[in-house]
Amino acid sequence: xxxxxxxxxxxxxxxxxxxxxxxxxxxxxxxxxxxxxxxxxxxxxxxxxxxxxxxxxxxxxxxxxxxxxxxxxxxxxxxxxxxxxxxxxxxxxxxxxxxxxxxxxxxxxxxxxxxxxxxxxxxxxxxxxxxxxxxxxxxxxxxxxxxxxxxxxxxxxxxxxxxxxxxxxxxxxxxxxxxxxxxxxxxxxxxxxxxxxxxxxxxxxxxxxxxxxxxxxxxxxxxxxxxxxxxxxxxxxxxxxxxxxxxxxxxxxxxxxxxxxxxxxxxxxxxxxxxxxxxxxxxxxxxxxxxxxxxxxxxxxxxxxxxxxxxxxxxxxxxxxxxxxxxxxxxxxxxxxxxxxxxxxxxxxxxxxxxxxxxxxxxxxxxxxxxxxxxxxxxxxxxxxxxxxxxxxxxxxxxxxxxxxxxxxxxxxxxxxxxxxxxxxxxxxxxxxxxxxxxxxxxxxxxxxxxxxxxxxxxxxxxxxxxxxxxxxxxxxxxxxxxxxxxxxxxxxxxxxxxxxxxxxxxxxxxxxxxxxxxxxxxxxxxxxxxxxxxxxxxxxxxxxxxxxxxxxxxxxxxxxxxxxxxxxxxxxxxxxxxxxxxxxxxxxxxxxxxxxxxxxxxxxxxxxxxxxxxxxxxxxxxxxxxxxxxxxxxxxxxxxxxxxxxxxxxxxxxxxxxxxxxxxxxxxxxxxxxxxxxxxxxxxxxxxxxxxxxxxxxxxxxxxxxxxxxxxxxxxxxxxxxxxxxxxxxx
Ligand code: ADP
Ligand code: MG
Numbered sequence: 001x002x003x004x005x006x007x008x009x010x011x012x013x014x015x016x017x018x019x020x021x022x023x024x025x026x027x028x029x030x031x032x033x034x035x036x037x038x039x040x041x042x043x044x045x046x047x048x049x050x051x052x053x054x055x056x057x058x059x060x061x062x063x064x065x066x067x068x069x070x071x072x073x074x075x076x077x078x079x080x081x082x083x084x085x086x087x088x089x090x091x092x093x094x095x096x097x098x099x100x101x102x103x104x105x106x107x108x109x110x111x112x113x114x115x116x117x118x119x120x121x122x123x124x125x126x127x128x129x130x131x132x133x134x135x136x137x138x139x140x141x142x143x144x145x146x147x148x149x150x151x152x153x154x155x156x157x158x159x160x161x162x163x164x165x166x167x168x169x170x171x172x173x174x175x176x177x178x179x180x181x182x183x184x185x186x187x188x189x190x191x192x193x194x195x196x197x198x199x200x201x202x203x204x205x206x207x208x209x210x211x212x213x214x215x216x217x218x219x220x221x222x223x224x225x226x227x228x229x230x231x232x233x234x235x236x237x238x239x240x241x242x243x244x245x246x247x248x249x250x251x252x253x254x255x256x257x258x259x260x261x262x263x264x265x266x267x268x269x270x271x272x273x274x275x276x277x278x279x280x281x282x283x284x285x286x287x288x289x290x291x292x293x294x295x296x297x298x299x300x301x302x303x304x305x306x307x308x309x310x311x312x313x314x315x316x317x318x319x320x321x322x323x324x325x326x327x328x329x330x331x332x333x334x335x336x337x338x339x340x341x342x343x344x345x346x347x348x349x350x351x352x353x354x355x356x357x358x359x360x361x362x363x364x365x366x367x368x369x370x371x372x373x374x375x376x377x378x379x380x381x382x383x384x385x386x387x388x389x390x391x392x393x394x395x396x397x398x399x400x401x402x403x404x405x406x407x408x409x410x411x412x413x414x415x416x417x418x419x420x421x422x423x424x425x426x427x428x429x430x431x432x433x434x435x436x437x438x439x440x441x442x443x444x445x446x447x448x449x450x451x452x453x454x455x456x457x458x459x460x461x462x463x464x465x466x467x468x469x470x471x472x473x474x475x476x477x478x479x480x481x482x483x484x485x486x487x488x489x490x491x492x493x494x495x496x497x498x499x500x501x502x503x504x505x506x507x508x509x510x511x512x513x514x515x516x517x518x519x520x521x522x523x524x525x526x527x528x529x530x531x532x533x534x535x536x537x538x539x540x541x542x543x544x545x546x547x548x549x550x551x552x553x554x555x556x557x558x559x560x561x562x563x564x565x566x567x568x569x570x571x572x573x574x575x576x577x578x579x580x581x582x583x584x585x586x587x588x589x590x591x592x593x594x595x596x597x598x599x600x601x602x603x604x605x606x607x608x609x610x611x612x613x614x615x616x617x618x619x620x621x622x623x624x625x626x627x628x629x630x631x632x633x634x635x636x637x638x639x640x641x642x643x644x645x646x647x648x649x650x651x652x653x654x655x656x657x658x659x660x661x662x663x664x665x666x667x668x669x670x671x672x673x674x675x676x677x678x679x680x681x682x683x684x685x686x687x688x689x690x691x692x693x694x695x696x697x698x699x700x701x702x703x704x705x706x707x708x709x710x711x712x713x714x715x716x717x718x719x720x721x722x723x724x725x726x727x728x729x730x731x732x
Contacts, residue, residue: 006723009234013731016333028281037287039087041080041161041172049079061157064217065197068157073125080161081110081123084172087163091171092123094131094153096178097188098138099597101402101488103319104178106133107171129155131176135186139600141593143184150181156189159316162286175316184590188490191585192312195497196220198583202504203357203365206384209511209520210377217360220497221477223308224318225292227349227485228325229301229337230272232732235723236335240620244612245605246339246486247404250621250705252712253345254726258298266295271732272302275332279304282324288317297413298346299729308354308477311493318351318489338486341407343725348408349485353492356477357381367476379434380524383531384503385478386421389471390538392499392579393419393559394570396471397482399495401567401598403605405484410562412545415470415482417567418553418560420540422469428541434525435533468544498585505583507531564602565690571595599686606693607676613704614672617665620721621708625665628715629658658714665707668700675700 003011028035037044047055054075060066084092093105110121135151153176161174178187185191196219203218236242241249268276276293283290289307296303309317322338329336341348357365366382369375389396396419400409410416423431433440466472470482483492507527515523537556542549553560561567570576572595580586586594632655639646675697682692712720 004718004721006238006721006727007718009232009238009723010727010731013232013234028277032284035281036284036289039163039165039285040287041083042287043160045083046076046079049083051075058157065200068129068155070125070129073129073155075125077123077125077128080128080172080174081121084163084170085110085121087170088165089163089170089172091169092127093171093173094133094155094176095173096133096153096176097315097319097488097490098178098186099141099188099594100139101188101486101601103323104133104138105173106131128174133178135178135180138178138186139597140180140186141596141600143180143182143186143589143593151178151186152181153178156193156312158193158310159313160287184587184593188488188494189312189315191494191590192315192490192497195494195501195583195585196310196312198501198585199357199497199504202501202508203359203381206380206504206508206511207359207377209508209515210380210524211373212359212377214361215359218357218365220311220493221308221356221358221364222311222314222489222493223306223354223477224314224483224489225303225305225352225354226318226321226325227296227301227303227351229298229342229349230275230329230334231300231337231728233330233333233335235728235731238721238723239728240616241609241612242335242337242342245609246337247342247407248344248725248728249609249613249701250616250708250712250722251344251725252709254724254729256726256730258346261297263295263299263301264297268293268295268302269732271332271334275328275334276302276304278332279324279328282328283321286317286320286324288321290321296347296349298343298348300732301347301349308356311355311489311497315488315490315493322486340402340404340484340486341411343729344407345725346729347413348411350408350414350481351483351485351487351489353480353483353489354474354477355480355493355496364476366473366478376521376524379528380507381504382423382431382473383528383535384507385500386538387506387531387535388496388499388503389419389421390535391503392495392576393538394561394567394573395495395499395576396480396492397559397561398567398571398598399491400480400482400484400487401561401564401602402484402487403564403602403609404486405482406563408484409482415468416544416550416560417562418544418550418558419470419482419538420544420553420558421478421538422466422472422541422544423539424466424473425541427473428539431532431536431539434529435536437529466541466544469540470544494585498580498583501583502579563694565599565687565694568595568598568602568690569687571598596686599690602690603679603686603693606697607680610672610676610697610701613701614669616722617669617704617708621711622662622665622669624715624719624721625658625662625711627719628711629655629662631716632658654714658711661707661711661714665704665711668703668707671700672697672704 046058054072057069057072058076061068091107091109093107095103095105098104110123111119112122114120131153132150133153156175156177159175161172163170164173177190179190180186199220200218204215207215239248280290290304291307292305294303306317308314325336359365368378397417408414430440472479480492483489510527511520511523572592577588577591580591581588632651636648636651636655639648679692679696682689
């Protein structure tokens with residue numbers, strides 16, 4: 001029997017000799033402290049290399065958010081350059097996060113020429129502070145016409161510069177914000193920074209009203225847990241769908257999937273462990289505090305989790321983590337898949353965005369307190385978050401809406417598209433008791449009057465966990481679980497920061513209005529009660545995967561925005577636009593541009609998938625199916641030649657089944673181009689077009705897949721061109 005490329009790949013993978021980690025784990029523990037952050041122009045390096053006054057000025061910008069003093073730029077740039085050159089860097093780049101959801105960079109060398117033609121290495125403050133990449137090819141959502149294509153990048157000193165090292169040399173990478181010539185943000189970083197300012201300001205204001213005068217700064221913290229698939233690169237290369245779309249568009253369910261639940265937290269295969277060790281060393285060098293690694297639920301699926309950091313730094317670090325994941329996988333002959341649903345029938349990948357607020361005194365504002373005062377503070381912030389999420393369900397949902405995540409949310413493995421909050425039954429009872437002014441069940445204490453001295457003790461470190469909730473309180477932070485694995489965490493955090501800022505603003509304003517001087521505690525307690533009563537509907541502690549919840553949520557009037565076009569419909573509504581504008585996160589034009597880009601990206605993604613599907617079906621699957629058809633027909637003919645009376649009912653049925661599937665596959669495939677064209681030509685705004693891609697194109701794609709997957713289960717194994725799920729997921 002002949003071997004095709006797919007079978008040759010399997011053969012090669014199983015006969016490959018085992019790989020060991022190139023860092024060779026030995027002695028690593030001793031080197032770890034000096035290894036960590038060794039490629040970062042960190043605080044320690046800055047302190048060591050900058051003149052004292054420059055260092056102090058820079059720190060004030062980073063810590064207190066003071067405006068950057070341009071006078072120090074030359075000095076910082078020079079120190080950065082010397083440090084980078086000592087680490088073999090020849091180039092620098094402004095690194096930014098355009099609306100594509102990826103990162104972008106353009107490299108410049110440190111080379112400059114003297115009058116007599118010699119080369120010297122230079123890096124000026126001007127080059128550090130500002131770059132001018134040609135912005136015309138990045139999506140702007142209508143902000144910038146190509147005739148005014150100039151955009152510029154501006155140094156973000158709050159995120160440290162670092163080195164990207166490859167075998168061909170090193171580059172100094174400077175995190176930046178990206179804006180149009182007219183000053184409008186063209187990226188995800190700028191609004192994220194602005195949203196941190198908004199929530200910081202409103203948190204401090206409220207804390208001052210609560211009597212916490214020593215707090216001068218509050219910032220959001222995030223620890224994004226990252227799920228991913230790791231497969232052999234040879235399989236990846238043989239699947240044009242994985243190459244072009246990052247996920248498989250075809251694939252029959254394997255006989256064994258994840259039913260046996262034998263992968264979750266299982267022993268990590270040697271080859272994968274080697275990859276993980278290399279990966280962690282790379283990330284540690286970049287100062288990314290990776291802490292946890294384990295197998296996930298699906299076969300060949302894994303997870304890593306960092307220690308939390310300030311959200312802006314965590315966002316940069318997560319973008320970098322995704323890049324390094326891919327790089328290191330390549331070095332190990334593997335491909336890292338970050339798509340939300342690379343394989344039908346097994347779990348997809350998400351990114352759990354753990355989120356909280358920290359103050360400059362080292363307190364976590366979502367840590368339930370042990371004193372009545374701390375309790376009150378906790379309850380106030382919790383109530384503000386509950387109010388925010390209930391009022392802005394649409395934005396919370398929109399912040400995780402992508403074509404890829406549509407295959408995951410609500411698929412009985414990931415939170416549903418309905419936004420709700422889990423706080424655990426104990427805490428929920430405490431909140432109920434506040435509303436009803438009674439003692440909570442657990443406390444058994446005396447009848448409670450709602451006042452600060454009578455607040456019940458809060459459950460700490462509740463053992464109750466809920467894996468199905470999109471937004472779960474997990475003891476001292478919220479875990480936003482609906483985020484997609486491949487997406488930047490910028491939008492989810494921009495939305496959280498902004499809507500919570502709005503709620504904190506509301507609380508402060510109400511307290512100021514009602515409070516007067518003196519003891520505000522009764523006023524605050526009344527406000528909390530009123531807020532909880534009004535927004536309690538968003539709390540749900542049951543099974544979010546159940547069909548009962550869908551019905552119950554509808555009864556409660558909660559939104560159920562099932563897919564991206566639905567979720568994006570109100571992104572730039574007048575209410576949302578006004579809120580983003582009020583907190584200086586997005587101007588109205590910036591808000592509109594985000595909606596435009598998100599809708600267009602959805603349509604582009606679906607379109608690329610549809611065209612890949614058409615090509616693969618026409619040039620790979622149909623030919624294999626017809627070859628199989630011919631084999632069956634030849635076989636029938638051969639038997640008839642020998643024995644005209646033979647019973648060929650079964651073979652004829654098989655032939656009819658194959659022929660039928662081929663016909664249907666060809667018909668559906670033939671409709672793709674037409675459907676795509678029709679979707680593109682739809683009248684209306686970008687959201688209407690996104691809806692058309694969903695309604696016109698996706699049903700055709702589903703029909704193509706159905707027939708192709710059926711054929712995969714009939715066609716001779718040696719004829720099938722695409723690596724099968726059973727191979728991709730189980731052969732390493
Ligand atoms: P869990 O047991 O709830 O999964 P872990 O302690 O394992 O909690 O943390 C999971 C993730 O949450 C980690 O990435 C961690 O850094 C992050 N995390 C913990 N505390 C906070 C916090 N205060 N703010 C943001 N993220 C946090
Ligand atoms: Mg977790």
